[in-house]
Amino acid sequence: MHQSDSSPWQASAACADLSPSVVFSRRGKEAAPALRACAVCPVRRECETAVAPAESWFDGVCAGRLWRNGRPVKPRRRRGEPAPAPRTAATALAGHADHAALDAAGAALAGGDRG
Numbered sequence: 001m002h003q004s005d006s007s008p009w010q011a012s013a014a015c016a017d018l019s020p021s022v023v024f025s026r027r028g029k030e031a032a033p034a035l036r037a038c039a040v041c042p043v044r045r046e047c048e049t050a051v052a053p054a055e056s057w058f059d060g061v062c063a064g065r066l067w068r069n070g071r072p073v074k075p076r077r078r079r080g081e082p083a084p085a086p087r088t089a090a091t092a093l094a095g096h097a098d099h100a101a102l103d104a105a106g107a108a109l110a111g112g113d114r115g
Contacts, residue, residue, distance in 0.1 A: 008048065014041035015061070024060035028076060034061035035094050 010016065014037035015023050025031040038044060039062060048063035058072040066073040 008045040009043040031061050038064035
C-alpha cells in the first residue's frame with residue numbers, strides 16, 4: 001500500500017534520495033552519508049519533531065545525530081584525533097557566575113516588593 005500522505009518537509013530533506021539502509025543504520029561508518037546530508041539539511045527541526053527519536057526509541061540518523069534505541073550515539077574519535085578540551089574549573093564557574101548574579105538580582109527585587 002502506497003501512502004501519498006507524506007509531509008512536504010520530507011521532500012526537502014537532504015537525505016530523501018539516500019537508501020533507507022543508510023538513514024536507518026545503527027553504525028556510524030554506514031550512516032556517514034546521512035550524517036553529512038543532515039549537516040546541510042534545511043528541515044532538520046521538522047525531522048526531529050516528526051521522528052521524536054527519544055520518544056520513539058528510534059534507530060538511525062535524525063537531525064544530524066545517530067540514534068540507537070532513542071539515545072544519541074557519541075561520535076567515536078579517530079586514531080590520532082585529539083581529545084576534546086577538558087572542562088576546567090574556570091570555565092565551569094564562569095557559567096555559574098551569571099546565574100549567581102541573576103539570583104542576587106531576583107532576591108533584591110523580591111525583597112523590595114515587600115512594602
